[in-house]
Amino acid sequence: DGGITQSPKYLFRKEGQNVTLSCEQNLNHDAMYWYRQDPGQGLRLIYYSQIVNDFQKGDIAEGYSVSREKKESFPLTVTSAQKNPTAFYLCASSYYQDEQFFGPGTRLTVL
Amino acid sequence: QQQVKQSPQSLIVQKGGISIINCAYENTAFDYFPWYQQFPGKGPALLIAIRPDVSEKKEGRFTISFNKSAKQFSLHIMDSQPGDSATYFCAASMKSGGSQGNLIFGKGTKLSVKP
Numbered sequence: 001d002g003g004i005t006q007s008p009k010y011l012f013r014k015e016g017q018n019v020t021l022s023c024e025q026n027l028n029h030d031a032m033y034w035y036r037q038d039p040g041q042g043l044r045l046i047y048y049s050q051i052v053n054d055f056q057k058g059d060i061a062e063g064y065s066v067s068r069e070k071k072e073s074f075p076l077t078v079t080s081a082q083k084n085p086t087a088f089y090l091c092a093s094s095y096y097q098d099e100q101f102f103g104p105g106t107r108l109t110v111l
Numbered sequence: 112q113q114q115v116k117q118s119p120q121s122l123i124v125q126k127g128g129i130s131i132i133n134c135a136y137e138n139t140a141f142d143y144f145p146w147y148q149q150f151p152g153k154g155p156a157l158l159i160a161i162r163p164d165v166s167e168k169k170e171g172r173f174t175i176s177f178n179k180s181a182k183q184f185s186l187h188i189m190d191s192q193p194g195d196s197a198t199y200f201c202a203a204s205m206k207s208g209g210s211q212g213n214l215i216f217g218k219g220t221k222l223s224v225k226p
Contacts, residue, residue, distance in 0.1 A: 004154075033213075040120070042200060042218040043155070058213070090154050099145065100214060102154035 003027065004103035006091050011108045013078070013085065021076045021106045023091030030096045032074035036060060037088040037105075049074055050096065078108065086110045113138060115203050117217025124224050130188040132220045134201035137182065141203040145214070146175065146186050149198045158199070159186070191224045198222070 004025045013019045035043040045058030049068040063082025092100040116135045124130045145160035161168045161175040168175045174187040202214040
């Protein structure tokens with residue numbers, strides 16, 4: 001089945017820890033995106049990548065980092081510098097400048 | 112100028128009624144306007160999208176109306192069903208611009224359809 005997978009579904013982080021969220025797609029899409037969703041705030045863009053080995057900051061990149069070593073994978077690391085990381089994280093992918101398809105999301109909670 | 116304003120924040124409709132969600136934008140360079148549907152705990156799914164060269168697009172019970180001069184677009188759900196209960200997001204992007212297709216989302220409308 002083609003699609004976007006995110007893991008884990010739920011993730012718990014202690015104060016001061018870095019955690020990495022996985023996003024994989026087998027749709028052969030060029031572009032991949034990370035969004036953060038908070039209640040009543042819509043979706044806000046964290047990072048995006050149009051091609052392998054290249055990525056750009058979105059609107060709320062502080063405290064996050066990404067890599068794009070393979071076309072299929074775009075992991076997001078939530079660093080200890082992110083002071084309020086509890087949120088629902090969504091990964092998306094698309095062909096260049098085409099409609100975006102979203103994964104099922106990862107819910108991150110800080111303990 | 113990059114914002115997309117969505118209203119209402121929540122909406123309750125009786126089964127069989129019409130649900131209407133509105134969005135407004137400022138940036139006239141936006142040229143792609145999708146609507147996404149999201150169920151609790153799931154990722155958003157593309158519902159329907161429109162480009163500014165048409166004023167209306169219909170797919171089944173879902174219709175987008177687009178008013179270029181007013182910089183507004185709306186989603187109409189005809190014959191609303193309890194299964195339509197979800198959060199709906201409008202979005203806008205410049206497919207031909209420097210932002211390379213990045214979507215700007217409204218804050219969402221939580222729709223509840225009562226039986």
